[in-house]
Amino acid sequence: MNKVGAAIKKAVQISPLQLFSRMRGYPGFGVIIATLVIFLTFSLLAPDTFPTLRNLTGIFTIVSELGIIVLGVTFLMISGEFNLAVSSIYAFSAFLFATLANYLPSPLALLITLGVAGFLGLMCGVITLRGRIPSFIATLGMMLFIRGVLLGITGGRSITYGGDAIVPTMLAGLLDHGFRPSHFWFIGLTLLFWFVLTRTRYGNWVFATGGVEEVARAMGVNTNKVKLINFTISGLLAGLSGVIVLSRFGLASPAFGIGLELEAIAAVVIGGTFIKGGYGTIIGAFLGTFVVGMMRVGLILIGAPPFWFQAFVGALLIIAAIINIRLRRLEM
Amino acid sequence: MKKRILGLGLSILVAALVVPGCPPVEVEVPVVEPVYTIRVVVHGGIADPFWLAVKKGAMDAAGLIPEVEVIFAGPTVFDFEEFMAFVEAAIVAEPDGLIVTITSYVALDEPLRRAIAAGIPVIAINAIDPRQVTDPPAMIPYLTYIGECHYSIGALVAKKMLEMLEEKGVEPKRALWGNHHPGAFHLEERAAGFIGVMEAAGIPAAQIDVTPCPVVGAELLIAYLKVNPETNMIQPAGTPFAETFIVRAIEEGLDPGEDIFVATIDLSPIVLDHIEAGKMLFTADQQQYLQGFLSVVHMYLHIKYGFMPPPLISTGEALVTAEMIPEVRELVEQGYR
Numbered sequence: 001m002n003k004v005g006a007a008i009k010k011a012v013q014i015s016p017l018q019l020f021s022r023m024r025g026y027p028g029f030g031v032i033i034a035t036l037v038i039f040l041t042f043s044l045l046a047p048d049t050f051p052t053l054r055n056l057t058g059i060f061t062i063v064s065e066l067g068i069i070v071l072g073v074t075f076l077m078i079s080g081e082f083n084l085a086v087s088s089i090y091a092f093s094a095f096l097f098a099t100l101a102n103y104l105p106s107p108l109a110l111l112i113t114l115g116v117a118g119f120l121g122l123m124c125g126v127i128t129l130r131g132r133i134p135s136f137i138a139t140l141g142m143m144l145f146i147r148g149v150l151l152g153i154t155g156g157r158s159i160t161y162g163g164d165a166i167v168p169t170m171l172a173g174l175l176d177h178g179f180r181p182s183h184f185w186f187i188g189l190t191l192l193f194w195f196v197l198t199r200t201r202y203g204n205w206v207f208a209t210g211g212v213e214e215v216a217r218a219m220g221v222n223t224n225k226v227k228l229i230n231f232t233i234s235g236l237l238a239g240l241s242g243v244i245v246l247s248r249f250g251l252a253s254p255a256f257g258i259g260l261e262l263e264a265i266a267a268v269v270i271g272g273t274f275i276k277g278g279y280g281t282i283i284g285a286f287l288g289t290f291v292v293g294m295m296r297v298g299l300i301l302i303g304a305p306p307f308w309f310q311a312f313v314g315a316l317l318i319i320a321a322i323i324n325i326r327l328r329r330l331e332m
Numbered sequence: 333m334k335k336r337i338l339g340l341g342l343s344i345l346v347a348a349l350v351v352p353g354c355p356p357v358e359v360e361v362p363v364v365e366p367v368y369t370i371r372v373v374v375h376g377g378i379a380d381p382f383w384l385a386v387k388k389g390a391m392d393a394a395g396l397i398p399e400v401e402v403i404f405a406g407p408t409v410f411d412f413e414e415f416m417a418f419v420e421a422a423i424v425a426e427p428d429g430l431i432v433t434i435t436s437y438v439a440l441d442e443p444l445r446r447a448i449a450a451g452i453p454v455i456a457i458n459a460i461d462p463r464q465v466t467d468p469p470a471m472i473p474y475l476t477y478i479g480e481c482h483y484s485i486g487a488l489v490a491k492k493m494l495e496m497l498e499e500k501g502v503e504p505k506r507a508l509w510g511n512h513h514p515g516a517f518h519l520e521e522r523a524a525g526f527i528g529v530m531e532a533a534g535i536p537a538a539q540i541d542v543t544p545c546p547v548v549g550a551e552l553l554i555a556y557l558k559v560n561p562e563t564n565m566i567q568p569a570g571t572p573f574a575e576t577f578i579v580r581a582i583e584e585g586l587d588p589g590e591d592i593f594v595a596t597i598d599l600s601p602i603v604l605d606h607i608e609a610g611k612m613l614f615t616a617d618q619q620q621y622l623q624g625f626l627s628v629v630h631m632y633l634h635i636k637y638g639f640m641p642p643p644l645i646s647t648g649e650a651l652v653t654a655e656m657i658p659e660v661r662e663l664v665e666q667g668y669r
Contacts, residue, residue: 257547
C-alpha cells in the first residue's frame with residue numbers, strides 16, 4: 001500500500017466523535033457553528049427576505065465596514081492589547097478625507113488620511129506602553145479625546161464630500177446586485193492578514209507577544225515593537241473603514257461609529273479570540289463580524305422586536321467567551 | 333531742561349489735536365457688576381449645534397441683563413452620568429438660580445428637591461418631568477418648564493405628514509419612527525405622539541431602535557423597508573439619521589419625495605438642502621434658542637422681583653418647509669435655530 005492509501009485508510013478510521021473532538025479544538029469552530037445556525041434560523045424564519053442576494057450583499061456591506069476594523073482589532077487583541085479608539089479614528093478619518101479631498105486629488109487625500117489614522121493608532125500604543133497604563137484606559141482616553149476634538153472642530157455638523165470620484169468608486173461604488181468594492185477589500189485584507197498571522201514569522205511573534213510576554217522576550221521577540229505595529233495597523237484599518245463609509249454616503253457625521261468599538265470587540269471574541277490574547281484566528285473574526293451583521297438585520301427581517309438586538313449580542317458574547325475558555329482548558 | 337519744556341509743549345500740542353476745541357467732559361458710565369449667578373446644565377452634547385443654539389439664547393439674555401452672569405455646562409456628547417455630575421456640582425456652587433434639563437425625573441428628583449429646599453429656584457428646559465402632565469402633585473417643584481411638549485411634537489410630525497400626503501394625493505400606508513436612544517423619556521414620548529396620531533388615522537405605525545450610529549441606523553431602516561415595503565412615511569431619528577437614510581434610500585432605488593416621504597426633528601444644513609430639493613417634506617423645530625433665552629429671563633425676573641412664570645411655556649412646535657428655507661438657513665448660520 002502506498003503512502004496516500006495509508007493516509008486515506010487512517011482518515012477513514014477516525015470516528016465521527018474523534019473528528020468532532022479534533023474540530024472543536026480549532027478556535028474558530030464555535031463561530032462556524034454559530035454562523036451556520038444563525039444563517040439557517042433567519043433563512044427559515046424569513047425565507048422571502050433574508051436569504052435573497054440583495055439582502056445578503058446589503059449585510060455584506062455593513063459587515064465589510066465593521067470587518068476591516070475587526071481585522072486590526074483581532075491582531076491587536078491576539079497580541080494582548082485593546083484599541084477602543086478605533087471608532088473615533090473611523091469618524092475622524094471620514095472627516096479628514098472629505099476635507100482634504102476638497103483641495104487635493106482623492107488618492108493623495110486617502111494616503112494622507114491613512115497616514116494620520118495610522119499615526120493615531122501608533123499614539124495609542126505609545127501612550128499605553130510608555131505610560132505603562134492598561135490599553136483599555138489609554139485608548140478609552142484617546143477615544144474620548146479624538147471624538148471631542150472632532151465635535152469641537154465640526155460643531156457637531158455633518159459635512160458633504162465634494163472631491164473627485166476616484167477613491168469613492170474604488171472603495172464603495174455600487175456594483176450589480178448590491179456588491180461593492182468594499183466587499184472585495186474586506187475579503188482581500190482577510191486573506192492577507194490570515195497569511196501574515198499563520199504563515200509568517202511576524203504572525204508567530206504576535207501570538208507569542210499575547211501569550212506569555214516574558215517568554216516571548218526571552219526568545220528574542222521585541223514585544224513592544226509588535227504591539228506598536230499592531231496598534232498602528234488597527235488605526236490604519238479604522239481610517240480605511242472611515243473613508244469607505246464616507247465614500248458610500250457622500251457625507252460624514254461626527255456621530256458616525258458611536259459604539260462601534262464594542263461591536264468590533266464583540267465580533268473578535270465571538271470569532272474565538274481570547275480576550276487576554278495569545279489565541280485567535282482571522283477567519284473566526286471574519287465570521288464573527290458576519291454573526292453581528294446577520295443578527296442586526298435578521299432580527300428586523302423576522303419581525304422580532306429590534307430593541308432585543310443588544311440582548312442577543314450580549315448573550316452570544318458570554319456564550320462565546322465561555323466556549324473559548326473551555327476550549328483552552330481542553331488544550332491544557 | 334530744554335528737552336523737558338519741548339516734551340511738555342509737544343504733549344500739549346498732541347492733546348489739543350486729539351481733543352479739538354472742547355473741554356473734556358467726564359461721562360460716568362455705570363458699571364454694573366453681575367449680582368445674580370445663574371447656572372445652566374444640559375445633558376448635551378454642548379458641541380452639538382442644537383445645544384449651541386440653547387447656549388446662545390442663554391448668553392444673549394445674560395448680555396441684555398448686566399446683573400446676571402450665566403454659567404453654561406454639560407457633557408461634550410450625551411453622557412447621563414457626566415450630566416448628573418454637572419448637576420451636583422452646580423447645586424454645590426449655590427447659584428441664585430438653576431436651569432436644568434429633566435433628562436431623568438427619577439434621577440433628578442432628589443438632587444433638585446434638595447436644591448429647591450436650599451432656596452435655589454429651578455427652571456426645567458427641553459425635557460420635562462412627565463409627572464407635570466400625569467401627576468402634578470408628585471412632580472419636582474420647579475418654577476416652570478420651557479420647551480417642547482414631547483408628545484405634541486411627535487403628534488405634530490404625524491399630522492403634518494398626513495396633511496402633506498393628502499395634498500399630494502398620496503395614500504398613507506404605513507409609518508416608521510426611528511429611535512436612537514430607546515428608553516429616553518422624551519424620545520419615547522415623541523414616538524408615542526407620532527404612533528398615536530397615525531394609528532388614530534387607521535395607519536399602522538412602528539418604532540425601531542436605530543442605534544446611536546447613523547450608518548447602522550440607515551441600514552436598519554432599509555431592512556425594515558424590505559420587510560414592510562408598503563411603508564411610505566419615515567421619521568429616521570433626528571438629522572444625522574435623516575442625512576444617511578436619504579442616501580441609502582436613493583441607492584435602494586427609492587425616490588424620496590415621490591414614493592417615500594421623510595420628515596425629521598431639528599435642523600441641519602444638509603436636512604435643509606434635502607427639504608429644498610423636495611427629498612424631505614419638512615423638519616419640526618422646537619426653537620431651542622428660546623429655551624435658553626426665556627429661561628434666563630424668567631429666572632432673573634423671579635430672583636429679582638419674585639415673579640412667577642406660567643407653569644408650562646411651550647417654545648412652539650414650529651415646522652420648517654421648503655418655502656421657509658432661505659430665511660431659516662440664515663438663522664441657522666447665525667446660530668439662532
